[in-house]
Amino acid sequence: MNGRAERSIAGLPGLSEHERAWENLALTWITLHRAREIELGKVGLTVPQAAILDLLKTSTEPLTPMKLARRLNRKPHTVSALVSRMETEGLVRTTRDMGRRNWVRVSLTKKGEQAWSRQAEERTARGATACLSKKELDQLNTICRKLRTRGSELIRQMQLNPYGDFFLQ
Amino acid sequence: MNGRAERSIAGLPGLSEHERAWENLALTWITLHRAREIELGKVGLTVPQAAILDLLKTSTEPLTPMKLARRLNRKPHTVSALVSRMETEGLVRTTRDMGRRNWVRVSLTKKGEQAWSRQAEERTARGATACLSKKELDQLNTICRKLRTRGSELIRQMQLNPYGDFFLQ
Numbered sequence: 604m605n606g607r608a609e610r611s612i613a614g615l616p617g618l619s620e621h622e623r624a625w626e627n628l629a630l631t632w633i634t635l636h637r638a639r640e641i642e643l644g645k646v647g648l649t650v651p652q653a654a655i656l657d658l659l660k661t662s663t664e665p666l667t668p669m670k671l672a673r674r675l676n677r678k679p680h681t682v683s684a685l686v687s688r689m690e691t692e693g694l695v696r697t698t699r700d701m702g703r704r705n706w707v708r709v710s711l712t713k714k715g716e717q718a719w720s721r722q723a724e725e726r727t728a729r730g731a732t733a734c735l736s737k738k739e740l741d742q743l744n745t746i747c748r749k750l751r752t753r754g755s756e757l758i759r760q761m762q763l764n765p766y767g768d769f770f771l772q
Numbered sequence: 773m774n775g776r777a778e779r780s781i782a783g784l785p786g787l788s789e790h791e792r793a794w795e796n797l798a799l800t801w802i803t804l805h806r807a808r809e810i811e812l813g814k815v816g817l818t819v820p821q822a823a824i825l826d827l828l829k830t831s832t833e834p835l836t837p838m839k840l841a842r843r844l845n846r847k848p849h850t851v852s853a854l855v856s857r858m859e860t861e862g863l864v865r866t867t868r869d870m871g872r873r874n875w876v877r878v879s880l881t882k883k884g885e886q887a888w889s890r891q892a893e894e895r896t897a898r899g900a901t902a903c904l905s906k907k908e909l910d911q912l913n914t915i916c917r918k919l920r921t922r923g924s925e926l927i928r929q930m931q932l933n934p935y936g937d938f939f940l941q
């Protein structure tokens with residue numbers, strides 16, 4: 604499957620080097636994500652569920668669905684639906700704070716704690732960058748920081764001016 | 773949001789450098805993907821729809837839902853559902869090949885062609901790597917190739933031995 608994917612990137616006609624890099628990055632993330640998905644499947648979790656468990660386990664402050672959505676850079680309604688399914692499965696509980704209207708705190712149940720521990724032991728896919736040299740790992744972190752800054756800038760500009768042109772260079 | 777995300781990566785306790793790199797890469801991809809999502813929203817498309825249109829536009833061979841799934845590294849049933857929604861929207865058509873049972877060819881409609889052209893003009897987010905130097909772009913492509921090879925290896929191993937341990941190092 605990888606060989607076919609490589610040929611399909613190399614063979615894409617008319618793409619600029621940046622569009623090619625985009626396809627390259629997209630396919631890389633899809634492949635790693637799929638590996639992590641299979642790895643987590645062994646302990647009965649999905650990737651977004653594991654991310655929520657991780658945030659709840661490591662946060663030093665109480666988390667609401669809105670805060671979870673911000674930490675995950677996801678839409679609030681996506682995260683609310685996810686939290687609600689996880690509550691049905693007994694992984695998290697939500698409690699209303701009577702002092703603040705619409706303020707819902709999400710926390711781990713005992714079953715959620717156990718699921719977190721099991722996923723934490725499955726770290727081969729999540730540690731995929733072990734195939735890189737120390738220098739490449741540093742390069743990757745630097746490049747990701749730049750791309751993230753650029754991506755956040757674009758999001759801000761498009762949200763300010765959602766239908767206008769935004770040719771920056 | 774980006775500043776908060778940066779702090780949340782830096783502040784994650786107990787993560788190895790590889791787990792930190794994973795979070796870094798995940799958040800980068802989510803940010804770029806969100807930017808592309810907003811960009812495509814301007815022409816009424818989603819990211820997976822644009823990927824399907826692109827494959828149909830550039831393929832030199834007839835494509836079935838199964839072939840599309842392989843090219844996109846996605847599950848066949850996910851792609852079938854996507855194709856079916858795109859057919860309802862008039863972006864693609866599916867035709868059965870009477871000579872081969874269950875063989876469905878997916879092709880672009882005129883509306884799909886027009887949508888492809890419109891999305892091809894929206895390339896600011898998709899060209900986000902323009903913020904990198906030539907050297908960084910080369911580094912990114914090299915690193916992605918290594919990570920993809922590693923990811924594909926892990927997927928193959930886990931699929932061969934879905935419930936066993938696979939500690940490779």
